[in-house]
Amino acid sequence: MATFATAIACIDGRIHAPLSTWVRRHLGVDHMDLVTEPGADRVCARGDDRHLRAILDRVEISAVAHASSTIVIAGHADCAAHPVDPDRHHADIRLSLRRLRPQAVGKTLIGVWVDEHGEVVEVDVDTPVGMAS
Numbered sequence: 287m288a289t290f291a292t293a294i295a296c297i298d299g300r301i302h303a304p305l306s307t308w309v310r311r312h313l314g315v316d317h318m319d320l321v322t323e324p325g326a327d328r329v330c331a332r333g334d335d336r337h338l339r340a341i342l343d344r345v346e347i348s349a350v351a352h353a354s355s356t357i358v359i360a361g362h363a364d365c366a367a368h369p370v371d372p373d374r375h376h377a378d379i380r381l382s383l384r385r386l387r388p389q390a391v392g393k394t395l396i397g398v399w400v401d402e403h404g405e406v407v408e409v410d411v412d413t414p415v416g417m418a419s
């Protein structure tokens with residue numbers, strides 16, 4: 287049976303292939319389900335609750351249909367929908383994990399940064415309470 291992880295990432299097409307490659311290799315899954323949102327790290331960190339709920343409703347479909355137990359939240363360089371410096375992106379990626387934690391019971395949350403060369407770097411990991419990393 288195929289295995290899946292779920293990513294929340296910007297609509298920017300430059301990051302989808304490298305992100306999928308990283309997720310499949312790093313997490314050892316067959317496929318990456320992708321929920322796109324312009325400036326995903328901004329919305330997850332600072333968007334209003336209704337906006338976040340709309341994203342999580344899509345994540346839930348992946349979780350239920352594909353038994354995905356990991357959610358990857360990505361920020362990226364040169365983001366048109368969140369034009370801030372990398373440090374601010376990294377802060378928002380970390381904030382996204384903390385904000386999603388109560389909504390993602392039992393799931394591993396991973397924040398990643400996709401740089402201007404398409405390199406994917408892990409920013410932060412939040413494992414479910416009671417599970418070893």
Ligand SMILES: [Zn+2]
Pocket residue numbers: 296297298324325326362364365366367368
């Ligand atoms: Zn973007």
